[in-house]
Structure formats: C-alpha cells, structure tokens
Amino acid sequence: MGNGNVIKLLVVGTVAYDTIETPFGKVENVLGGSALHFTNAASFFTDVGIVATVGRDFKLSAIDFLKDRNVDLSGITVGEGKTFSWSGRYGYDLNQAITLKTELNVIEEFKPIVPGHFRNAAFVFLANIDPQLQIHAINQVTTPTLIVLDTMNFWIEHKYDLLMEAIEKIHMLIINEAELREISKEHNLVRGAHKIMAHGPSWIIAKRGEYGVLMMSEKEVFLAPAFPLEDVFDPTGAGDTFAGGFMGYLANVGEVSSETIKQAVVMGSVMASFNVEDFSINRLKHLKYEEIKERYTAFKRCYEFKDIEFG
C-alpha cells in the first residue's frame, strides 16, 4: 500500500523507542509506541493507515515489514529532534507498569495531519497520545462509523480537561481499569463506566491485565478472560495489541453490533496473548495467521461448559 488507496482503519498515536525492564530481562531502545503495537495487531485483519511522527534518529526500515501486511505508512512524518521515548519497569505483578521516564521529544511539536485518503476511514482509533492531538485528528475525519480512544495516567494527570473534551466526541473508550477509576473518580468500575458514558461514549472497555477485559454499554456487560499463559515476558503494548485485534476485526467485518463487538473483544484478547510472549513488537512481527486460529480455539475452550440444569 502507501499508494493512496482509501483505507478502512485509521490509527493516530505514538511510534516510540522503549526501554523496558521486567523480572525476566531488560531491553533498551526497542520499537514500541501505542500506534505501532496497535498496527502490528490490526494489520492481520484489515488495511491500516497510521498517522504518527518520529525523530531523525528513527530507523524507518525497521517497520517496513508492515507494508507487506497492507499498512499505509505515508502518514508517518519525520520531525526535527528525537523520537518519543518511554522507559518502564514491571515487578512480579505484571499488571502494573511503573513509568520511569517519558520523553515527548518530537511529540511536543507534532500536529497530526491525516492524509486525504485516510480521512474517510470508517474505523478510527485514537491511540494513547496527547488528547489535544486526538481532538485535532477527530476534526479531520469525515465519515467515521466508530471512533475509539485510549489514554493513560500521564495524560489524565496532565491534560484532564482536554481529555474530557475528546471523550465527548467518541463512541467507545478502551482503557485500563485504574485509568477508568482515575477518569471517573469512582472506585467501582460499573459505576465509573456509567459516569463516563453520560459524557458521550456508548461503550467502555476496561482492560484488567491478566484478568481479561470487561465491556460495558448502557444495556450490556460482557466479560472475556485473558488467555492463561505459562510464560509472560513483557506486558508492554498488550493494551494496544488488544485494541488492534479488536478494531482490525471490526473494520474487516465492517459492521458494529452487540454481536460483532463481543467477537472483536475475543479477537483482541487472542492477539494480546501473543504480544506478552516476547519483548517489543517481536512476537507479532513473526506471527502466522494459523497461530491466531489455533489460539482462538484454545481460548474458546477455556470458557465452554455444559449448561447447568436447575431442577
């Protein structure tokens, strides 16, 4: 791609160099960022247009493999300065990332320009980035069917009002349970989700790390577990990978309903289960479509049981 074709799924977010420490090892300046993890997953299901910025230090050839998966990289600009970088550490509780350093670098001067052939994408994912830039991107899309937003504590704490302004313009929020509590100022997730829905979104998906996800709308609640893996190396990007599997699946089906959203939640969970098996974007870079099907079958078996008959 990259040839000006209209795309189904647009993502705006970060492409980063991450330094990550988990109990199982440490990696420095590896590929990461919300938009990159997202795209790495979504591109198994649909064509994706990515809008992001990197610095002059970024090796663009390292993400060239995405072109073979129908990713249009023409929305990535190269800014003056260094690439956005994030350093984080996890203890034995892999659900809790401790941010050691966030260097915004080129993000500080970034104004996302959505290329013309991305503007009528039906599915739009505003990955974790400055909410001001998320609003700027929303204003450029013309006919969105579904706009989904993710964020994190960094932006909730630094730009709460702008984040709430962005939330008013979207259809769905996908965030960690801790972030849901922080945004809604409610301890109870169900109560918190309803409070946020009153501001606009029709669906809230709360990511709960190894406990899976909780999807809520005004009328429904749906739960999906996380696939129980024996080896989890690095949870970084699991949330974005979930969102990528979720949105990629939905964009491919092309229909947003209660049923397709639940299927998409399952597909997101399947994709996230791969991401945590290796550092950075490595596991999904080499993933085969056959492996996705196998994991889906194993995943489904985890919560199938014979109906209980009440006498």
Ligand code: AMP
């Ligand atoms: P996740 O583990 O799915 O929540 O996302 C991890 C990715 O988010 C990492 O690869 C980071 O580069 C990126 N990231 C960390 N902090 C921020 C931030 N404040 N804004 C945007 N992206 C971030």
